[in-house]
Amino acid sequence: MAGHSKWANTKHRKAAVDAKRAKINARYIKQIEVAARNGGPDPAGNPALDLAVSKAKKESVPNDNIDRAIKRGAGLTGDSVEYEEITYEVRGPAGSALLVECLTDNRNRAAADVRTAVTRSGGTVADPGSVAYMFQRKGVVTVPHAEGLTEDDVLAAVLEAGVEDVLEQESRFEVQAEPGDLRAVTSGLEEAGIEYDSDEVAFISDIKVDLELADAKKFLKLHDALDDLDDVQAIHTNADLSQETLAALDAES
Secondary structure (H helix, E strand, O other): OOOOOOOOOOOOOOOOHHHHHHHHHHHHHHHHHHHHHHHOOOHHHOHHHHHHHHHHHHOOOOHHHHHHHHHHHOOOOOOOOOOEEEEEEEEOHHHOEEEEEEEEOOHHHHHHHHHHHHHHOOOEEOOOOOOHHHEEEEEEEEEEOOOOOOHHHHHHHHHHHOEEEEEEOOOEEEEEEOHHHHHHHHHHHHHOOOOOOEEEEEEEEOOOEEOOHHHHHHHHHHHHHHHOOOOEEEEEEOEEOOHHHHHHHHHHO
16 A cells, blocks of 8 residues: 555554565566566666666565566566556545555456455445545655654755655655656665655545544455455555544554
């Protein structure tokens, strides 16, 4: 899911670490294959591939897997890679909304799997455009709080990269920029010696929906059902959980 969601890393998330790691690796491999197919195998001349490889390496995807994915995507192995990008719009409890990004080699299967997961979890697959209008596509980098690190330090490191905003949250800073400036932002942080947790192109909504405990449980059931699908690459949402609701969820886990 989108790493900027503040409840993404709380301990109530599923504990199947090995399975989750394999799924994360598979997602990055798909992204690399698509980028190589669309722009060629040279990261120096293919910004999308450069970003996908950088993210995969940060998540410890093996170099051999990355190299094979680049060659396969670029058609250098004789294998044909044909993935279709599809975004589904979903309505969850209490007016919450989700954008579900998929990469699939079977459009009918992906649509059926998403619809089944949503329906069984109490959500609704929305009409095209009825949810997407609430979101804007942004490059997002999260920087964990560190001793002595201030918002001004982060801003100074990324100022020349075309950053739009630096937001301070409970445990980290969130840097927002245009998607095309994402690599420049991470480079600025690296040059300044500032560590960051994640970098991604995400859909951000200015319309936040605060969920109370009962609705938060329903939302997490819906989110996890979608996140378990092999074709799902990312889930973006406008759902927000207060510290009190997060604490209550943790207490019940």
